Amino acid sequence: MDAKTRKNLWAPWRTAYITGIEKKDDGCIFCSKPGQDRSHDKDNHLLYRGKTGFVLMNLYPYNNGHLMIIPYRHTSDILDLDAEESAEMWELLCVSKRALTAVMNPDGFNVGMNLGRTAGAGIDQHIHLHIVPRWNGDTNFMPVVGETKVISQALSDTYDTLLPHFSRG
Numbered sequence: 001m002d003a004k005t006r007k008n009l010w011a012p013w014r015t016a017y018i019t020g021i022e023k024k025d026d027g028c029i030f031c032s033k034p035g036q037d038r039s040h041d042k043d044n045h046l047l048y049r050g051k052t053g054f055v056l057m058n059l060y061p062y063n064n065g066h067l068m069i070i071p072y073r074h075t076s077d078i079l080d081l082d083a084e085e086s087a088e089m090w091e092l093l094c095v096s097k098r099a100l101t102a103v104m105n106p107d108g109f110n111v112g113m114n115l116g117r118t119a120g121a122g123i124d125q126h127i128h129l130h131i132v133p134r135w136n137g138d139t140n141f142m143p144v145v146g147e148t149k150v151i152s153q154a155l156s157d158t159y160d161t162l163l164p165h166f167s168r169g
């Protein structure tokens with residue numbers, strides 16, 4: 001598969017993302033998704049609701065299992081978070097890493113935040129911490145499953161396998 005084909009396969013995704021289709025209904029998706037009833041959590045790919053933050057699957061993943069840890073508070077600045085919110089983000093990051101390790105056994109992880117548009121944040125008004133599992137030689141993963149329907153099914157399958165690892169006994 002050449003670079004041009006690869007780009008075409010991903011065009012629908014990127015178009016939806018760039019034009020903000022995900023955001024058009026009620027503003028910030030990181031506020032609206034946890035704001036909906038829990039019965040919508042599966043459809044929203046919301047894996048876990050904590051006290052001050054939640055875990056959401058990324059619909060435009062860099063890799064299978066790409067999760068985001070997000071405070072409920074709508075803020076663009078990590079300095080706005082209080083101690084409890086900051087601590088729970090770290091806790092949920094650890095829960096996420098444990099779950100991804102148990103289910104997917106990755107060779108490594110990328111963990112990070114893009115603060116501000118200039119730094120590459122797609123949604124810069126509401127901070128979110130990314131955790132992306134990585135496998136040796138995974139740079140070719142996306143083109144292999146590069147159709148929206150396949151990805152959509154993959155997201156749901158991944159959601160189902162990860163979900164039990166987010167339940168607190």
Ligand SMILES: [Zn+2]
Pocket residue numbers: 028029030031032073074075125126
């Ligand atoms: Zn928000």
